[in-house]
Amino acid sequence: VPVRLPTIAWRDGTVQLVDQTRLPADEVLLTCRTVTELVAAIRRLAVRGAPALGIAGAYGVALGAATNPADPLTGARAAAQLLEVARPTAVNLAAGVRRTLAAAVDAAEAGADVTSAALAAAQALAAEDAAASRAMAEHGLPLVPPGARVLTHCNTGALVSAGEGTAFGLVAAAHRAGALRHLWVDETRPLLQGARLTTWEARQAGIPHSVLPDGAAGSLFARGEVDLVVIGADRICADGSVVNKVGSYPLAVLAHAHGVPFVVVAPTSTIDLGTACGDDVQIEHRAADEVTSYAGTLVAPPGTPAYNPAFDVTPARLVTAIVCESGVASPVGAGTVAALVVAARAGTTS
Amino acid sequence: VPVRLPTIAWRDGTVQLVDQTRLPADEVLLTCRTVTELVAAIRRLAVRGAPALGIAGAYGVALGAATNPADPLTGARAAAQLLEVARPTAVNLAAGVRRTLAAAVDAAEAGADVTSAALAAAQALAAEDAAASRAMAEHGLPLVPPGARVLTHCNTGALVSAGEGTAFGLVAAAHRAGALRHLWVDETRPLLQGARLTTWEARQAGIPHSVLPDGAAGSLFARGEVDLVVIGADRICADGSVVNKVGSYPLAVLAHAHGVPFVVVAPTSTIDLGTACGDDVQIEHRAADEVTSYAGTLVAPPGTPAYNPAFDVTPARLVTAIVCESGVASPVGAGTVAALVVAARAGTTS
Numbered sequence: 001v002p003v004r005l006p007t008i009a010w011r012d013g014t015v016q017l018v019d020q021t022r023l024p025a026d027e028v029l030l031t032c033r034t035v036t037e038l039v040a041a042i043r044r045l046a047v048r049g050a051p052a053l054g055i056a057g058a059y060g061v062a063l064g065a066a067t068n069p070a071d072p073l074t075g076a077r078a079a080a081q082l083l084e085v086a087r088p089t090a091v092n093l094a095a096g097v098r099r100t101l102a103a104a105v106d107a108a109e110a111g112a113d114v115t116s117a118a119l120a121a122a123q124a125l126a127a128e129d130a131a132a133s134r135a136m137a138e139h140g141l142p143l144v145p146p147g148a149r150v151l152t153h154c155n156t157g158a159l160v161s162a163g164e165g166t167a168f169g170l171v172a173a174a175h176r177a178g179a180l181r182h183l184w185v186d187e188t189r190p191l192l193q194g195a196r197l198t199t200w201e202a203r204q205a206g207i208p209h210s211v212l213p214d215g216a217a218g219s220l221f222a223r224g225e226v227d228l229v230v231i232g233a234d235r236i237c238a239d240g241s242v243v244n245k246v247g248s249y250p251l252a253v254l255a256h257a258h259g260v261p262f263v264v265v266a267p268t269s270t271i272d273l274g275t276a277c278g279d280d281v282q283i284e285h286r287a288a289d290e291v292t293s294y295a296g297t298l299v300a301p302p303g304t305p306a307y308n309p310a311f312d313v314t315p316a317r318l319v320t321a322i323v324c325e326s327g328v329a330s331p332v333g334a335g336t337v338a339a340l341v342v343a344a345r346a347g348t349t350s
Numbered sequence: 351v352p353v354r355l356p357t358i359a360w361r362d363g364t365v366q367l368v369d370q371t372r373l374p375a376d377e378v379l380l381t382c383r384t385v386t387e388l389v390a391a392i393r394r395l396a397v398r399g400a401p402a403l404g405i406a407g408a409y410g411v412a413l414g415a416a417t418n419p420a421d422p423l424t425g426a427r428a429a430a431q432l433l434e435v436a437r438p439t440a441v442n443l444a445a446g447v448r449r450t451l452a453a454a455v456d457a458a459e460a461g462a463d464v465t466s467a468a469l470a471a472a473q474a475l476a477a478e479d480a481a482a483s484r485a486m487a488e489h490g491l492p493l494v495p496p497g498a499r500v501l502t503h504c505n506t507g508a509l510v511s512a513g514e515g516t517a518f519g520l521v522a523a524a525h526r527a528g529a530l531r532h533l534w535v536d537e538t539r540p541l542l543q544g545a546r547l548t549t550w551e552a553r554q555a556g557i558p559h560s561v562l563p564d565g566a567a568g569s570l571f572a573r574g575e576v577d578l579v580v581i582g583a584d585r586i587c588a589d590g591s592v593v594n595k596v597g598s599y600p601l602a603v604l605a606h607a608h609g610v611p612f613v614v615v616a617p618t619s620t621i622d623l624g625t626a627c628g629d630d631v632q633i634e635h636r637a638a639d640e641v642t643s644y645a646g647t648l649v650a651p652p653g654t655p656a657y658n659p660a661f662d663v664t665p666a667r668l669v670t671a672i673v674c675e676s677g678v679a680s681p682v683g684a685g686t687v688a689a690l691v692v693a694a695r696a697g698t699t700s
Contacts, residue, residue: 024651184657187641187649189539189563195642195650203651211641211650212657213539214565215597219633219662222599247565249572250600257603283569291537291561292545297645299537300545300561301374301553307534307562312569 006126007158008047008055010119013066015059019046020159023200035064035079042086042093049160050234051129051267054096057083058122061100065115072114076104096125126162132267133163135325137173140230143263143321143328144174148227151184151217154245155193156232156265157201166232166265168201170323175207183209184220188247190290190308214247221258229255233266233322240316240332241278246309252318261320268324268344271337278313285309356480357508358397358405360469363416365409369396370509374546385414385429392436392443399510400584401479401617404446407433408472411450415465422464426454446475476512482617483513485675487523490580493613493671493678494524498577501534501567504595505543506582506615507551516582516615518551520673525557533559534570538597540640540658564597571608579605583616583672590666590682591628596659602668611670618674618694621687628663635659 007018011031015038019030030046032038038060041047047056064079065072080101084094100121107117144150150171157168164172174180183202188194195211202209212220220226229251235243242248242264255262275281288306293299300306321330326343329336357368361381365388369380380396382388388410391397397406414429415422430451434444450471457467494500500521507518514522524530533552538544545561552559562570570576579601585593592598592614605612625631638656643649650656671680672687676694679686 024654025648186565187539189537189565192644192649195644195654199650199654203654210655210657213596213641214563215536215539215600216657216659216662218600218603219596219659220657222663246563246569250565250568250604253568253607254600254603257607291563294645295647297647298375299542299645300549304374304545304549304553305560307560307566307570309566309569312566313572 006130006162008052008059008126008162010059010062010123015056015063017041017047017056018159020048020197021046024196032063034067035060035082038063039082039086042083049155050092051162052160053087054092055122055126055129055162057093057096058100058125061097061104062115062118062122065104065118069115072118073104073108076101076114076118096122099125129161130163132325133161133165133169136166136265136267136323137164137169139325139328140170140263140265140323141173141177141179143228143261143323144170144179145227146179147181148174148179149182149184149225150174150180151186151220151226151229151251152198153186153194153231153248153251154188155197155201157198158204159197159201165201166267167230168198170230170265171207172205175205180207183207184217184226185209185211186214186217186247186251187211188245189214193245217251218254221254221260226255226258226260229260229262231264233264233270234311235275235281236264236266236271236322236337237275237277237281238273238337239277239334240319240322240329240337242314242319242322243278243281243311244314246312249312249314252314256318262314262318263321263323264319265323268326268341271324271341273338273341278315281313283309283311356476356512358402358409358476358512360409360412360473365406365413367391367397367406368509370398370547371396373550382413384417385410385432388413389432389436392433399505400440400442401512402510403437403440404442405472405476405479405512407443407446408450408475411447411454412465412468412472415454415468419465422468423454423458426451426464426468446472449475479511480513482675483511483515483519486516486615486617486673487514487519489675489678490520490613490615490673491523491527491529493578493611493673494520494529495577496529497531498524498529499532499534499575500524500530501536501570501576501579501601502548503536503544503581503598503601504538505547505551507548508554509547509551515551516617517580518548520580520615521557522555525555530557533557534567534576535559535561536564536567536597536601537561538595539564543595567601568604571604571610576605576608576610579610579612581614583614583620584661585625585631586614586616586621586672586687587625587627587631588623588687589627589684590669590672590679590687592664592669592672593628593631593661594664596662599662599664602664606668612664612668613671613673614669615673618676618691621674621691623688623691628665631663633659633661
């Protein structure tokens with residue numbers, strides 16, 4: 001039975017989410033009836049990805065209020081304490097939690113219904129995220145040529161968003177518009193987010209797709225079978241350089257060598273004007289066993305050292321366009337990237 | 351207990367080889383006492399790689415003669431029949447078998463000892479392969495700068511050669527010469543020859559090394575941590591374009607973008623002057639399950655299609671040098687590549 005989208009939702013007083021740890025073998029909807037269950041789900045990565053974590057945290061605060069009807073504000077506060085530290089470095093999680101708790105506190109001070117206010121705040125956050133997905137897809141659609149064969153990397157769709165996601169959201173919109181011929185999905189070693197998760201999203205959306213080893217992308221470019229590269233971003237620096245999942249930069253170099261546009265789709269919350277350029281970004285290096293083993297099976301001699309950065313940096317000169325909910329930066333540079341942020345701020349205050 | 355090199359040898363009337371299917375978890379020496387056992391070992395890929403298969407086939411014919419002392423020529427012929435078809439598309443296997451059988455037939459016609467002649471022919475083949483490894487390493491050594499951090503792809507060392515191999519042989523020679531600072535080993539998806547086998551060879555040779563996801567190579571180049579790329583080749587076309595394990599071409603594009611030399615090490619038997627250029631090469635496309643599963647675990651939804659070419663093509667303009675046993679072609683083009691073949695022929699007839 002295919003699960004319903006969105007992949008995180010409030011249903012009948014519970015938080016329901018697609019259990020990402022069970023994909024791709026099993027499609028399982030996880031129902032969290034208590035904050036404890038939701039915290040456990042976050043801890044074991046049943047839900048992951050920046051926007052999705054923010055929404056999960058927000059719903060979690062509402063769940064804390066709803067499950068403590070005698071004193072919903074205390075329930076919301078207790079939930080917030082647990083949720084904020086469920087994944088310590090996930091800034092979106094803490095932000096979603098705080099925003100929803102603030103709404104609950106405001107409601108309590110105004111004598112309004114705390115649970116309803118918290119739930120409304122969480123749903124507003126989810127709605128904003130879904131709206132941002134739609135806006136990015138709309139802005140990006142003119143960049144997709146008719147009959148496009150699009151190559152993507154990592155996982156950027158409904159599993160990490162209340163909407164259709166960033167890069168994947170644009171791909172899905174292009175599919176609906178009849179502009180997409182094929183989606184090439186990099187498997188995205190070492191954690192295989194492309195193979196495990198993006199293929200699942202593509203199947204849910206009915207998009208024709210194939211998965212490939214990351215090293216096979218060069219062969220696709222050489223055969224002229226890639227018309228566009230579309231990826232997300234973990235951080236965009238002030239100069240327009242893009243920090244994203246390791247393996248993105250080689251795609252940019254290949255795209256440049258073959259004259260193929262390289263488009264980054266990410267919300268303006270990803271733009272960090274306080275970081276001048278990619279050299280200033282501290283790249284997380286992860287454990288060797290992500291490379292030297294898989295699902296418990298050793299694939300290199302015991303103790304083999306590994307080079308395992310989580311991200312790489314693509315310089316602005318290799319990025320054809322950055323698509324945000326506030327518009328498109330192209331060419332990509334300090335001026336056009338700053339303009340995206342200005343437009344977003346104007347949009348939220350207008 | 352570390353196994354002894356070479357990884358295929360004739361010992362005490364048997365063919366001994368390192369069981370590649372047990373690496374990297376276990377280092378197991380497989381002793382084949384009969385042709386049937388050797389054929390089974392070849393079939394289940396306990397031994398693989400073009401030169402190694404040729405040598406295995408040659409020793410197998412000698413084994414057929416030795417295990418049928420009443421009529422060694424009939425034993426050799428029967429062995430040849432079984433071995434030639436053990437891997438139908440492995441041309442080196444059939445070539446090694448035929449050459450050794452021809453020596454056995456010649457010995458029988460001359461009234462000489464058939465088993466000794468077959469064994470001598472097999473050992474000569476192995477010795478030639480080892481000598482070619484040494485010659486390639488010698489010719490290539492001046493291309494390795496002092497303190498080099500070398501990136502390699504796939505598996506090209508002692509596991510696929512009677513010597514130290516092609517690209518890996520050069521790396522090992524540079525290590526002994528004190529010129530090698532570090533070896534970066536692409537894991538080489540989908541079959542992980544780098545992670546499973548090249549790391550094992552590096553450990554055996556005492557070479558400092560790290561394994562990396564293929565997509566992380568771009569990050570290494572960007573950080574200035576690659577001084578040289580050294581790979582092998584499955585076929586070199588008349589124009590100097592290089593057909594090698596998929597993932598080689600992206601490394602060539604990255605090396606070019608970063609001004610890093612890209613060197614191919616392969617015997618002249620790899621040069622195919624009858625194939626004009628890479629466009630004329632039929633690339634083998636392999637089964638999807640190599641990509642959609644990993645170390646026996648499903649990593650994509652069941653039935654997900656995969657793009658899984660075994661090889662890609664690197665055009666000559668991206669190749670800094672081709673190193674053969676007969677010399678070095680640099681710059682790489684039709685003239686210099688043909689000269690390598692001419693020099694090799696002159697060498698064998700002189």
